[in-house]
Amino acid sequence: MNAPAQAPAPPPPPVASPPAHQRGEESWSRGDKLGVGLAWAAGIGLCLIAAAIVIFMLVRGFQYLSLSLLTTHPLPSLEQSQSGGFLDPIEGTVILTILGTLIAAPIGVGIAVWLSEYGRPSWLARAVESGVEIVAGTPSIVLAIFGLLVFQQSFFGFLSFTAEGNAVFGRSFFTAGAIMGLIALPLIVGSTREALHSIPAHVREASYALGKDRISTIRRVLLPASRRGIGTGITLGMGRIVGDTAIVVVLLGASLQIQPENGTPVWGLLKGTGSTLTTYVYNNSPAGEGGAPEKAYAAAFVLLIVVIFLNFAVDLIARGKEPGWTR
Amino acid sequence: MNVSGSHNAKPRDRTDQRAEIALGALASAVLLLIAFMIVFVFEKAWPSFAHNGLAWFGPGGNVDEQLANTFNSPANPNDYVYTMHAWPLLYATALITGISVMLATAVSLLSAMFIVEFAPAVMQRVLQPVIRLLAAVPSVVYGLIGILVLVPFVGNEVISGSQKDSVRYVIQLDGSSILVGVLVLTVMITPIMVAITVDALRSVPRHWTEGAAALGVNRWRALRTVGLRAARPAIVAAIVLATARALGEAIMLSMVSGSVGFAPNPLDGTTFFFEPARTLAATIVENAEGLSVKPFGETIYAFAALLLVSSAFLSFAGWAARQSMRKYTLQAR
Numbered sequence: 001m002n003a004p005a006q007a008p009a010p011p012p013p014p015v016a017s018p019p020a021h022q023r024g025e026e027s028w029s030r031g032d033k034l035g036v037g038l039a040w041a042a043g044i045g046l047c048l049i050a051a052a053i054v055i056f057m058l059v060r061g062f063q064y065l066s067l068s069l070l071t072t073h074p075l076p077s078l079e080q081s082q083s084g085g086f087l088d089p090i091e092g093t094v095i096l097t098i099l100g101t102l103i104a105a106p107i108g109v110g111i112a113v114w115l116s117e118y119g120r121p122s123w124l125a126r127a128v129e130s131g132v133e134i135v136a137g138t139p140s141i142v143l144a145i146f147g148l149l150v151f152q153q154s155f156f157g158f159l160s161f162t163a164e165g166n167a168v169f170g171r172s173f174f175t176a177g178a179i180m181g182l183i184a185l186p187l188i189v190g191s192t193r194e195a196l197h198s199i200p201a202h203v204r205e206a207s208y209a210l211g212k213d214r215i216s217t218i219r220r221v222l223l224p225a226s227r228r229g230i231g232t233g234i235t236l237g238m239g240r241i242v243g244d245t246a247i248v249v250v251l252l253g254a255s256l257q258i259q260p261e262n263g264t265p266v267w268g269l270l271k272g273t274g275s276t277l278t279t280y281v282y283n284n285s286p287a288g289e290g291g292a293p294e295k296a297y298a299a300a301f302v303l304l305i306v307v308i309f310l311n312f313a314v315d316l317i318a319r320g321k322e323p324g325w326t327r
Numbered sequence: 328m329n330v331s332g333s334h335n336a337k338p339r340d341r342t343d344q345r346a347e348i349a350l351g352a353l354a355s356a357v358l359l360l361i362a363f364m365i366v367f368v369f370e371k372a373w374p375s376f377a378h379n380g381l382a383w384f385g386p387g388g389n390v391d392e393q394l395a396n397t398f399n400s401p402a403n404p405n406d407y408v409y410t411m412h413a414w415p416l417l418y419a420t421a422l423i424t425g426i427s428v429m430l431a432t433a434v435s436l437l438s439a440m441f442i443v444e445f446a447p448a449v450m451q452r453v454l455q456p457v458i459r460l461l462a463a464v465p466s467v468v469y470g471l472i473g474i475l476v477l478v479p480f481v482g483n484e485v486i487s488g489s490q491k492d493s494v495r496y497v498i499q500l501d502g503s504s505i506l507v508g509v510l511v512l513t514v515m516i517t518p519i520m521v522a523i524t525v526d527a528l529r530s531v532p533r534h535w536t537e538g539a540a541a542l543g544v545n546r547w548r549a550l551r552t553v554g555l556r557a558a559r560p561a562i563v564a565a566i567v568l569a570t571a572r573a574l575g576e577a578i579m580l581s582m583v584s585g586s587v588g589f590a591p592n593p594l595d596g597t598t599f600f601f602e603p604a605r606t607l608a609a610t611i612v613e614n615a616e617g618l619s620v621k622p623f624g625e626t627i628y629a630f631a632a633l634l635l636v637s638s639a640f641l642s643f644a645g646w647a648a649r650q651s652m653r654k655y656t657l658q659a660r
Contacts, residue, residue: 032547035437036445042434043441043454046521049514050457053464053472107353114350124355130642131357137568137638138364139575141608142631146364148618149371149628182360215346243465245578246608250615278467278578285471287582293475300468307463311456 054304061301064294070302074256074280083292086299088257089280092173093242093306095269096252096276099177100184100241105234107181108188113218115189116196136186140179144250147179151251160271161261169253173270176251183244184237191236195229196222231317239310242303245278252276277303365635372629374622378409383629386414390588394614398623407622415590416630419604422591423505423584424573427512431569434513435520436555436562442521443528444550462518470582473511478502478583481601490598498589498602505591506600508584512576516569523568527561528554560649567645571638574608581609607634 069085076083111128119125135143151159152170160172199222207217223230253259253273260272275283277299282288284296376383393411400408442454482502491500531554539549555562585603588610593599605613607630618624 027543028545028547032545035551036547039437039441039445042437043446043450045434046438046461046517047450047453047457050461053468054460056472056476057468110350111354111357114347114354118347118350120347120351124351128354128357130646131361134361134639134642135357137571137642139571139577139608139634139638141575141577141611142368142634142638143364145611145615145618145628145631146368149367150363185357213340213343215343218346239463243463243467245465245467246612249578249612250618278465281467281471282578282582285582286474287470287586296471297475300471303465304468307465308460311459311463 057297057301057304060297061304064298065301066298069295069298076256083295086277086280086295086302089275089277089299090302092248092252092258092274093276093278093303095173095274096177096180096248097238097241099173099270100180101234101238103178103181104184104188104237105230108185108233108237109192109223109230111185112189112192112196113223116193117214117218117222132186132189135182139246140183140244141246141250143179143182144247147175147182147247147251151175151178161273171251171253171273173252173272173274176247177270179247179251180241180244183247184234184240187236187240188230188233191229191233192226195226195232198229199225228317232314235310235314235317239307239314242276242306242310243278245282248276248279249282252279277306368628368632368635371625372632373625374407375409375411375626375629376632379411383411383413384417385412386590387412390415394588394610394623394626397626398617398620400620400622404621409622409626411626411629413607413630415588416605416607416610417633418590419505419584419588420574420606420608423508423512423580423604423606424570426505427509427516427573428566428570430509430513431517431520432562432566435517435524435565435569438517439521439524439528440547440550440555442525443554444546458518458521461514462522464515466515466576466579467582469511469515470579473507473579473583474503477507477511478504481507486598486601490601494595494598494602498587500598500601500603501585502601503583503585503603504601505584505604508580508604511579511583512573515576515579516572519572520565520569523561523565524558527558531557559652563645563648563652567641571641574634574637574641576606577608577612580606581613584609586613 070090071087072085073087074084074089111132115125115128148170150156151172152168154168156170156175157168159174161169203221203225204217207221208214212220252275255273255275258269258272258274260269262268281296281300281303284292284299286293388410390411390413396408396410400406438454442451446454479502481504482500486500486502494500528550535557536549536553539553540546544552584605586605586609587603588605589603591599591602591604595602611627611630611634614623614627618627
């Protein structure tokens, strides 16, 4: 700072002390200290928020959750004690997660393999890459009503209820599962690509040297070597599916109980409508019509436990040891 | 990389080619899907845009009344009511998304710097699962806590009676407000930004920041001026992802920010933050039941079309921004 020249110049200090960095000290201005203080506050704040959420949900969960809630079917009743538990939503969540994963996993791994191992012509590979990014960035509610538009075409009539006059309902476990697969897809593609990327080139070359072509190298060498990455992607995708509400609201019909179509057992179930834990929470909160906060808390607690469990699974999968030759 | 010579194609090479074509077709299906999505949604949405012209985007009248009129329009296709001035919804979307992304950017940069440079080892070990947990909590759980804890608290304790009286003839203040919406949304989008920024800061070469430190700059300055600058592409990527998430958040906001198509007025001073608003995504999810009514469905698909365009534009803007800072920075993956 250049102070304006004053008439009587102040006497210089007897021995000029060297600048801070020559003394081996760091100089901390007030702004820097404030910045570090804010950084501490942000870090501790995040911990406090997470702790508050977990403790609050634990307390409410133990307060309201009972075994009977987990094992009874929900019933349409305004009376709290008569409206049953959430067995059907739990089943709905399980069915939808399995279905979405079954759809997304092979497609996601296939896309990742093509992008990372073939990727020709390169303009197409770049386009597909940004395509996957766009799918990841599209709001799930938009994907959901796009799905409704597609699956209400009479061409897809075999996937859901059909009313008289050939109006296709478009809402079923199948249709919801397909769109759920779409939101899990980018996660699976991303982590599979990363895993394939981290396999060194000499592994591939060794396989070619043994006379294997590319597809058998992929099948026998590369995919087994990247199974942890694939597993991580699938588990992340499952977390995404379990937690999504908008798609279930639009595409599963959000009926209270699972309503299979009469006929073949499994196919009829998948053609039918239902609900999941997320829509159960939504409908029983003050925002929905149910107005049963205790049950919403209990279901949200179960949902949170599932999500935390999936998080642990990701950790376990990622922590395991890879075979030595992939490094 | 065809290892065996190209002129004597053995049957095995043909399986390889077939596999390449099959996988390539699978990957291209993603592009086809996106093209379908854009065409389908816009085709469905077109009547709503066409009947209103540019006034669709403008203010005028009550959005909720317009939606109700569209929903109750006569069965004869010639009498369909399409009038829609969606400004309050667009404004609410931009407002809530904008404020929370700004807040989340500040919080996430600070906490990423904390994690990388200042946190003691114990805190570092705690913070990683904390970030992961906050990112994994489903939006409906955030919404539930918001509507059952924060909204009543704000409605009963924070908003004063005189504030409620001051806007009594315009809107009722009960606690579901842009304030609660923004706060919860910030908590939801911060973790993903922290994760990306931490990764980027960790991958800044050690000697870059050491070089800064050798010039006598303290740790904070070195990280802020060298680390953050090198990590800019990743920070842009993080902002883009967080904005996309915030734009598309439907369930939590429909629970927490009030289901009224109301445009909060900044001239109301602090009361502004307590006024309700409803975003485009929340409007779609709340009206999903009515999609089968033709003109109403077309109006809802118009909202979806707008969201689709904004999220695609967002990806493009992020890409362009990263291209422009290609030099002198680390490349985001």
